[in-house]
Amino acid sequence: MRGQFRLGVDIGGTFTDVVLEKDDSQFSTKVLTTYAAPEDAIIDGMHQVCARADIDPSQIAQIIHGTTLATNALIERRGAKTALITTEGFRDVIEIRTESRFEQYDLNLTLPEPLLPRQHRFTLSERVDASGNVLIPLERDEIAALVDRIRSYGFESIAVGFIHAYLNDAHEKQVRDVLAAQMPDVMVSLSSEVSPQMREYERFNTTVANAYIKPLMKSYLGRLKGRLAYAGADCPVFLMHSGGGIISLESAAEFPVRLVESGPAGGAVFAADIAARYELDKVLSFDMGGTTAKICLIKSQTPKTARVFEVARTYRFKKGSGMPISIPVIDMVEIGAGGGSLAHVDALRQIRVGPESAGSEPGPACYGRGGDRPAVTDADLLLGKLDPENFAGGSIPLDPGASQTALGALGEPLQMDAQTAAYGVAEVVDENMANAARVHAVENGEDLADYTMIAFGGAAPLHAGRLCEKLGMSRLLVPTGAGVGSAIGFLRAPFSFEATRSVYMKLSDFALDTVKTLLEDLQTEAAGFVRTCDAQAPIRSEYKVYMRYTGQGWEIPISLTVDQARTPDAATFQTLFEADYTALFGRTVAGMDIEITVWAVNATTDAAPPMELDPTPAAKSANRHAERTLFDPASGEMRQAAVILRDGLLPGQTINGPALITEDETTIVIPTSRTAIARPDGTIDITEVAP
Template identity: 55%
Template sequence: MTTPPIRVGVDIGGTFTDVALMHPGGLATAKVLTTYGQPEQAILDGILQAADRSGVALGEIGQVIHGTTLVTNALIERRGAHTAFITTEGFRDVIEMRSENRFEQYDLNLALPEPLVARQHRLTARERIGPDGEVLLPLDGAEVERLVASIRAGGYQAVAIGFMHAYANDNHEVRMAEALRAALPDLSISLSSVISPQMRELPRFNTVIANAYVQPQVADYLGRLVARLRETGIEASVFMLHSGGGLISVQTAAEQPVRLLESGPAGGAIFAADYARAHDLDKVLSFDMGGTTAKICLIEDGAPKTASTFEVARTYRFKKGSGMTVSTPVVEMVEIGAGGGSIASIDAMGRIQVGPRSAASEPGPACYQRGGTEPTVTDANLLLGRLDPNNFAGGAIPLSVQQSKGAMTERLAGFSEPDAAFGVTEMVDENMANAARVHTVENGREIEHFTMIAFGGGAPLHACRLCEKLGIEALLVPPGAGVGSAIGFLKAPVSYEATRGFFQRLKAFDAAAVNAALTELEEEARAFVAAGADGAETTIRLTAFMRYAGQGWEIPVSLPYRALCEDDIAMIETAFEKAYRTLFGRTIDGLEAEITNWSLVVATVLPEATQVARLGGQSHAPVAKTREFFDAALRATVQAQEILRSDMIAGASVEGPAVIVEAETSTIVTSAYRAVGQSDGSLLLIRKGERA
């Protein structure tokens, strides 16, 4: 029996960089402040710390799995390459006209996101492909030469090519790319028929532009990272976690960086899904709160909910429709600016507001004593007694109560210090609770029937209060919760999602054409997976995106993967109606169904999760000491027991109010809950009066 390689998961967040090192003796973790100028330095520092704690030599590490916010940050901050966009004549303004959705109806000064590529850098070609792939206007050689000359004269670093209906016929895009590569071999080129071969020109154009815009920067960063790892003595293979929750090679990531948009949060969803399967929980609300943002995701039947589109760089950060829609596989979640570093302020009406601005790691919250002067959620938690100033991050970051008091009283003038601290935490908790309510309602679910799984450095501090607001009876805090996303990287499959736009009315279903397209998708996906799967067993998941004729948007419908035939029309229609009824509570009689896009995922098979039997309280955990914290539900300061996480062994229990402390985070058990240690090291928090 071969020994599995020593593997490292690394998640770069807005405030902390988390490292999880899996070795034969168990799991070693590290949490270091993110270094913005050289993010790879924090990775190396964290790996060195984790390797030192586990006694693992750097040369023994066999695999490094990384998730990064580099792509998202580059798009938000507009720090990408000098990019040109080549499109079909008459369609250069599609990305500026957008969908004409007025997301803030009564704002007379509505601010729309600026296109990544300004109009003068959007070039057009006289060519046209029809929706069925037919050539309506050929792309001639003179036109290609004219565009090549324009790109050369413009001194561009990257070019995105997006022709109309290129998903149905990529010939013109390929010809254009070949000519550019021959003339300008160092140019970074992205094709919409490769990056996003799906219907709808707006998300397709946005996606290929976003890919081209960040590609040189991401390729440079990944090259530096691999080189630094090699210099340090880590010869391991490097993989990236993509937004859909699977692993891709670093080479694929460099070619298609748009797939990395939500790579870090996706790791958290995988982490939660693994524990959902182990604890046999079919309805889970994943709650991931770090230093900058909080992410909420629905996990049903052991798998996180996924989507085919994602909005990035919103001008109204949490307003749907105010960002740039890209079509790339992504774990579907709602993200709000509610992290430990989220900055509190007073608005024009004298109300406390929290976020979306964050103090991040540079300078960080006021209590970090690194130059921060604005009050944050972490400062509020410190003043409310939920954090120990001498034992934060395992004692690595001493916290200053005085600095927090100064920031809170100066910037939140008009409120007493206790009221300001309570107002900050209550506001951020209500923002998160409201986001969770909306997310579950939009997906046709009732949140009271879910179990929460909380992780990230901030989530265990706030999860109990969130459960009180949402009416959730049970909460699970897994071991290693403070670095949950990094651990999730180690549990992800190697996977690749191939997509294809292929419009068909269901009554005119052409099984032969669909089977041919699906065969091509499978070959594409398997080629990418083979690079990292090392001969592992794989599985295939097929999704058709369907709608009723006349509707503007479609829903995902899971189908069995096999050779389809005309007799399967009834099966596909039944699957569509079931999915539609689940989402909207009803179906529509008399309307014909149609398919717009297909998605096929090839992924390595995950090992079966070891089942964990739920334990009730069998013994009382030893109390390390007592301390006070503010219990928001009681509106009072309470005397709480402090318990070491290591003492919460299987069956050990503690009645709230209590604080369970560990190096990466602290779990607040409010007066309404009790905590019970489980056999896998998890903490199960149950509302008092409920059976474990």
């Protein structure tokens, strides 16, 4: 008999995390990701947590899934054979990009190659103007002739993107009709459906990316659904999308580009839930797994969102060096490497870490799976942060000797021993992350000293304490289940979908009827997607407009209340814009007209309410399980540190650094400068020791 049990599954670059919720209990596991057939790790993990919870897979009522497969397919160029059909004269937009140079003085600037070579990009004679009026009609005979010509190429997927199609999609739909008649087996992605927004480079690139990964993701999702049903879990499967909500498997298969940041988005939702529980208005989420590390600013328990983000950057951390994807997304910034990221010495004899990762196959040297190059995990092992006998709950024994050899080889040209090289690797990783976090905060007008860090992911609790020291942050929370935080976040996320559309309008020409109709249409579209997931739950709508001064290149998002959206007026829009503009840039621009470029409505069900927090009992020292030698980066020395079992901690018990709090999925490192207390919900609350 099917119960109310829910399963969250996050496929990462190194580990697949599986979490089962049963009543008020959680059962979790980490399984090495199986690249050839990712569903194998999911089935394995599901059976493990079901056995621990003493239930049968047939009792699972719902599965929420997030994955990096879409991202990896784009980065590794493992997509389908794809074509682009566009307006005559615009064949090379995805290669020309924009005039922006992210490294202005680099004469050897390397830009990402477009997903499609030039011979796979085709044009038709048609044109729609910036108001949506047809200037050159599209002839069906011309479409038929082109489709007949490209049929022999063997394309699996076709992207269709015409100029200004976000205002008038008639020509794109004509092409789809002809493709359906003449190439019924080919998959089609229309820019007017995938990303109906202005800026043709971003829109075309997003549509091409969707088409490129669509066959792969549709096949994977179909296989996954079948394998789960065969294993007994024949229940609804939903996907986490990049905007922090849940969509149906069918919608995910149609618009897989919306899954590109699905795993990290779950982590941001997880952190927002913890922020709500502790009534924190300024939070920095820190998610460090096996492959990457990401941060997200969370204000008033809501993650910061954006409309465009980049994948496959050719210059690590350099904005503008990757492929832009124009979809609603939680604004997360990649700030560093993960546990599996490999270290090397560059031409300037400096230690560098990443972007290459050992992943799960072969993994870091200490995994004993054939890897011989040092990774961050190898450094953490030699510095005493990890117990070689109890990594991942003892399921993956680590080999310190292999780490010693790999790091010794790394340090040899620098005349460093293995432990010094490990210290160098750890400090490079931590300083890179701290610097990237500082830059992101400044770009958003924020001071991180006012923020609380929430750390999750398998590697984050190992590095978060040191990161707080570098950033001047006085408080760090490590919640229960931090090692599988993203998967837990999936179970906290609402069903949601954001509909967007570009309609250019100056406030001086504010058209009330047009605005009301546009917002109503977007609300209907977004709510329709949510209803495919949940036919009964109440739906609320969140409204945003993207505004700028006339002549500026980029917009800022302005949130509207429901009443402001239902009775819009130009004066209210101007007041809201000027307030947010001043908060970001410190001033307004007098005498300039203001324009709106993009309108967005997010339809969402209510997220799960945060757990109520009981009072913390009076402080008392925790019992030591053991002691271990731990490297203290502040002093540069190895020191004896207490080892505490997290399962044995009682609310109110305190731990003074240096110390290690161990559990199956991760280890929390308490630096010498910090003290920790166990909260009633199991969260470890780490604060700076008063001087």
